[in-house]
Amino acid sequence: MPSDHPLLSRSIPGRRPARSATSTVSTVGAALLGAALTACGGGGGDEATPDPVTPPPAATLTVAGVAAVGQPLVGATVRLVCQGGEVASTATTGADGSWSLSLPAARPPCLARTVGGQVGAGGAAAPQDFHALLPVTTATAVRLNLTPLTELMVAHWAGGSPAARFAAPSAADWASLTPAAVEAAAAAVRAALPAGPRSALGGANPQTVVFNADGTGHDAVLDELGGLLTLTGSTWSGWAERLAAGDGAPMVPAFLQGLTPDTAAAGATVTLSGHALPETPVVRFGTTVATVAARTADTLTVVVPTGLAAGTPVALTVQGVAGTLAFTPQASGGGGGSPGLAPTQGPVGSTVTLTGSGFGPSPVVRFYDEFLVAGTLIRTEVAAVVVSASDTEIVVTVPAGANTGPVTVNGTRVGTFTVELPRVGAWTQQESMGGYALASNGTRFVKVASLATVYQGTDGATWNQSFFYASANDSRNGQVQWDGRQFVYVVSKEATSNPVQTVAVSADGLTWNVQTSERKIISWDATYASAVRDFAAVSGRITVVGDLGGLATSTDNGLTWTREDHPVGYQNHQMLAVDDTGTERVALTWQSDGGVALRSVEGGAWAVRATGLDLLPADLLWTGAAHLAVGRGHAAASGARVFLSTDGAAWRAVGLPAPYASGAWKAVRVLRHASGLWLLVHSFSGASATASALLRSTDGGETWTLDTDFGSDVVGAIALGSQQMMAVGNRTYTRPLP
Known part of the structure; x- marks a missing residue:
């Protein structure tokens, strides 16, 4: 970074104070002089007994991190059991979930565990204890978080219950608790997550990622997973058991999460997004079964069936999959009442004409918007400036912040617009x-x-x-x-x-x-x-x-x-x-x-x-x-x-x-x-x-x-x-x- 980068602010210190010219006789020198006099008989009497040698203090390792489940775990006791037995000292998590303790550097490998505590200040009791892995390290300070994701890592490493392994670790366990094994466990957990949280997590190791339990960053991933826990009727320990089983079954049960578009006419296709979707899905719009045109583990493309009442929302479901999506059928046909927009792509600031009927005297036109906040994708809308409007036609300019996606008038979708990103040269x-x-x-x-x-x-x-x-x-x-x-x-x-x-x-x-x-x-x-x-x-x-x-x-x-x-x-x-x-x-x-x-x-x-x-x-x-x-x-x-x-x-x-x-x-x-x-x-x-x-x-x-x-x-x-x-x-x- 240049030393005077314009985006940086800094203060330039003044001159240093002058060094002192005063010198002193070192205590080491004085000790050596005394020892010399004693050796020459200055001490008199019997032969001098050497002073006891004080060994240097043992090296210590500081272990610190955050205990959280989307909110901080407050007042939980953090315990460590290591290859030579349980560490005598413990730590208590603070109001922000943070904790820290020191132990002899030679103690790892270790297993860490939270005991008790509550979710947030004055919240409910912690749903369970959480565990983490501490392999051998040459560092003097390491980060070790305790979260549901670290619990999953321990379950994968142990091939079973983290609590049982903490209670009675074997010599083989300690031998297998290596840095490579910890990274392999982190990779296995990332791979088992649904696409959204997996993308937000990136390649981070849940045990060592730096975060605050404030609903942002990594903590937002924990919040999202907590929501999926509720949606699928699961528990953290249940997910851990499914991951530890290693039988190929998904760790997180199947669920529905998104629908694009959420309104269309009969014969059009819509895409459902979710996780672990069945290979032979049965999709229903209300009680009407729809045809599935394409499938992946995370998406289903289905054809909107006929016979749905235009403008009346229906529940879109997949048999055996958690979650319900709301869908609004549109009227079929391309007559005068059929909405549309032209052009369908352009940069921010360009002009777009929307056509249809019943827009009213003060239409509200919104373009799709999405942005990333601390690893979480936020989907919303941004209002467009209306240049002119009638009951059948609206002229707007594409607003700043608009992204490629649906355009709505008074809450009704009229089409999809592709936003061209600005360019500066190449x-x-x-x-x-x-x-x-x-x-x-x-x-x-x-x-x-x-x-x-x-x-x-x-x-x-x-x-x-x-x-x-x-x-x-x-x-x-x-x-x-x-x-x-x-x-x-x-x-x-x-x-x-x-x-x-x-x-x-x-x-x-x-x-x-x-x-x-x-x-x-x-x-x-x-x-x-x-x-x-x-x-x-x-x-x-x-x-x-x-x-x-x-x-x-x-x-x-x-x-x-x-x-x-x-x-x-x-x-x-x-x-x-x-x-x-x-x-x-x-x-x-x-x-x-x-x-x-x-x-x-x-x-x-x-x-x-x-x-x-x-x-x-x-x-x-x-x-x-x-x-x-x-x-x-x-x-x-x-x-x-x-x-x-x-x-x-x-x-x-x-x-x-x-x-x-x-x-x-x-x-x-x-x-x-x-x-x-x-x-x-x-x-x-x-x-x-x-x-x-x-x-x-x-x-x-x-x-x-x-x-x-x-x-x-x-x-x-x-x-x-x-x-x-x-x-x-x-x-x-x-x-x-x-």
């Missing part, structure tokens, strides 16, 4: 939220949006939350990169003058492990802390740079950090950008006479390599052949700048097309891909970006051409997968790879 604007940072592993995209919330998706249209940084207040929007093996996410909490950083990694963008939580990883003074401006992640090595000469490196995926010394005289500099070739790292800062380049070779000390660059840096990239630095000129309104260097010492400027090389333009982000180099530039009015464009180079950054002018939509980050490109800012855009 890009298609998706109806999904934008973001601040973006990365891809080739097939999956991960973006940071909504303060410190991380989402994942594959198509740009549908996103699901996969990680949330709990201390979002005062947080700078996080940055995310793909380092060739994993996604790396860094977020800096900038509370007053005490910034702290959190680092998390994920191999797939679905399940995240917090490596560092709210630590001062780049501060060179214990009394102060620096805010992060950029980081570079390459094959497990993470280098973070920031304010006041902040430099730090981790070589174990962010678990431990080494603060590095900045060159003398640079303690008050903002380190604004960094890159890593694998053997050489270069960082960029600036001072009153221009930009400065620092270099570290093979993890060695940082040294000044170049000064006086006409560059206020924003981003830095190793292209495979050269370091490519981007930003703007040192003087105000001097335009975007791009510099190349093969050694970090000799830098040369390369030209950019007009108008980007002058005025209020600044280069803010550069990206490398097999298709070339890609450069985002912004135009500024004061401190705010007002326009953006995307440039491309196919010759290693020597020459650049305009690819896309996004106009006033400020795109802040791009990423390229194996099949498509994606861009985020105020909106999300996608396009095929060029």
Whole structure:
């Protein structure tokens, strides 16, 4: 993420306090001196008895999570039984369902269990106890949720009752409780879920997914499953038994959930959606049996039968399947009273004419709308602006927010309209939220949006939350990169003058492990802390740079950090950008006479390599052949700048097309891909970006051409997968790879 991304707000700390020159004699030195005197007879008398050696404290493992069933489980006791017996300490879930306890790190594998509690504050007693699996781990802190979905995971792993296995685990059980077995259980549960909850869950592991029991995100999936429990007359333990049986029968009994369209004339086809629908279904409209034209396990396409009274709703049912759908028959025939619309497709803002009869003097026209909220698909309608209306004809404009789907007049369906998504050049604007940072592993995209919330998706249209940084207040929007093996996410909490950083990694963008939580990883003074401006992640090595000469490196995926010394005289500099070739790292800062380049070779000390660059840096990239630095000129309104260097010492400027090389333009982000180099530039009015464009180079950054002018939509980050490109800012855009 560029250090001064316009969508980010930050405070720049002042100078650090001076170090104290006072020195003290260490207690270790004093102890050694006393020991020496004793050895020389200074203690007198008998031979000295050595002091007892105090062993280091045993390593501990912190286990924490949320217990919930769609609402938090409050006041439940969390117990752990491990390979060596039950853990003496227990935890009690709070008002939000959260819990935490510590145990010796050597104790796992373990089984966890909730006992008692109530659903929500002052609610009914918990319907049952819930279990979860804790395999052997080398981490010092792990997340372990306790929900109906984790209960299902334990049932699959155990091949039977989770409660029975918790009560009397065997040696074979402990041997089989491996991380791979836990992931296999999570995959089995996902596969057994109905399509809606399965899609909302994505590839998340129910035990480790980060969520709050507030009806959003993963908790909304639990709410939906609770509704299906009621619809099908089931229990969580019943579902667990069906899954554990492994006999091929569906875990969730068959049910009906949707109907498209919900009104049509005889002879038309309608589609019923549901789960585990029978192979030889008997479908009835009221008491009239209908012909089934096509079937899948989740859908039935049926022909509307004749003899139904137009305008009179009937119940649509499937024999042996839970749920009833409401259907309203329409009059047959194409006479003057038959409704319609033209054209049947177009973009938002286009004009559509609806024809029919009996519309009345003040018709209400609505277009279909759907959107995703925390992984839950919300289906609704949005009203259209009526341009003109009569009893037989209405002219409307397609409203903002409309999606492809049915159009209604006064509640009666008149047809289906296909909304064409807006385009900017080769890009298609998706109806999904934008973001601040973006990365891809080739097939999956991960973006940071909504303060410190991380989402994942594959198509740009549908996103699901996969990680949330709990201390979002005062947080700078996080940055995310793909380092060739994993996604790396860094977020800096900038509370007053005490910034702290959190680092998390994920191999797939679905399940995240917090490596560092709210630590001062780049501060060179214990009394102060620096805010992060950029980081570079390459094959497990993470280098973070920031304010006041902040430099730090981790070589174990962010678990431990080494603060590095900045060159003398640079303690008050903002380190604004960094890159890593694998053997050489270069960082960029600036001072009153221009930009400065620092270099570290093979993890060695940082040294000044170049000064006086006409560059206020924003981003830095190793292209495979050269370091490519981007930003703007040192003087105000001097335009975007791009510099190349093969050694970090000799830098040369390369030209950019007009108008980007002058005025209020600044280069803010550069990206490398097999298709070339890609450069985002912004135009500024004061401190705010007002326009953006995307440039491309196919010759290693020597020459650049305009690819896309996004106009006033400020795109802040791009990423390229194996099949498509994606861009985020105020909106999300996608396009095929060029």
